[in-house]
Amino acid sequence: MLLEREQAATERAKLLGTVATVANLLLRDPDYTTIIPEVVRLLGEAVESNRCAVLQNVIHSIVGKPGVRILSQWCKSGIPYSIETTPDLEPALLWENISEFHYKFLQGEIANFLVSDLQESSRSIFTNQGNASMLVVPIVVNGQPWGVVQGEFVPQRKTL
Numbered sequence: 001m002l003l004e005r006e007q008a009a010t011e012r013a014k015l016l017g018t019v020a021t022v023a024n025l026l027l028r029d030p031d032y033t034t035i036i037p038e039v040v041r042l043l044g045e046a047v048e049s050n051r052c053a054v055l056q057n058v059i060h061s062i063v064g065k066p067g068v069r070i071l072s073q074w075c076k077s078g079i080p081y082s083i084e085t086t087p088d089l090e091p092a093l094l095w096e097n098i099s100e101f102h103y104k105f106l107q108g109e110i111a112n113f114l115v116s117d118l119q120e121s122s123r124s125i126f127t128n129q130g131n132a133s134m135l136v137v138p139i140v141v142n143g144q145p146w147g148v149v150q151g152e153f154v155p156q157r158k159t160l
Contacts, residue, residue, distance in 0.1 A: 018046035036072040040149075044074045047135070049151035051075045051082065054139070056147040060092040067092030068147060079154055085129045098122045101136055105145055111136040130154045 021042060029035045036054055044052025055068035069092045073081055083090055095102040100122055104111045112135045115126045126134065135151040 014046060018042050033071075037074065040072045041074040043149060044076070044151065047151050049076075049135070050079045050154040051131075051150075051152035053082070053150045053152075054147060055093075055150060057145060058092050060094060062091055063094070065094050065096065067094040069093075071147070080130070082129050082152075086125060089125070093125070097125060101148075105136070105138050105148060108138050108140055108145070110138070126152075 026032060026035065026039065040052050040054055044050075051073060053073040054071045056071045058067055058069045059065065060067045070082065073083075075081055095105075098121075100113075100118060101111050112133075114133050115123055115131050118126065129152070131152045132155050133153045135153075137149045139146045139148060
């Protein structure tokens with residue numbers, strides 16, 4: 001029990017250190033777009049995800065509906081970028097196709113889930129990307145939902 005608490009404390013300290021580094025990067029650079037790739041990499045590595053991305057709220061350029069667009073994505077070595085596995089989502093992923101998150105996002109809530117537990121429309125999108133589980137954290141700017149940070153966990157394939 002004591003060992004588990006010590007490990008949890010170490011993991012928390014590592015994550016808080018990464019958050020402090022990210023905050024420092026964001027505060028030092030007036031143009032956040034130049035440092036987002038580094039921020040995404042740091043966050044992805046800190047939570048030990050296979051993919052990490054910052055997605056921004058947008059209006060889909062073709063259908064004119066609300067969605068999210070990948071602003072920056074980091075992937076562990078050997079993991080394909082989401083757009084490589086689902087290229088039809090490049091303009092934006094419509095919120096209506098991932099309605100389970102949209103409500104949580106609008107409420108400013110974190111979503112942590114297994115892809116297998118999602119409704120079919122969401123499940124098929126994320127299954128095609130190879131995801132087993134995901135963590136979605138809303139980004140709020142001036143009290144308004146701006147986008148999300150998304151950590152994706154992709155099972156590693158065993159090689160023989």
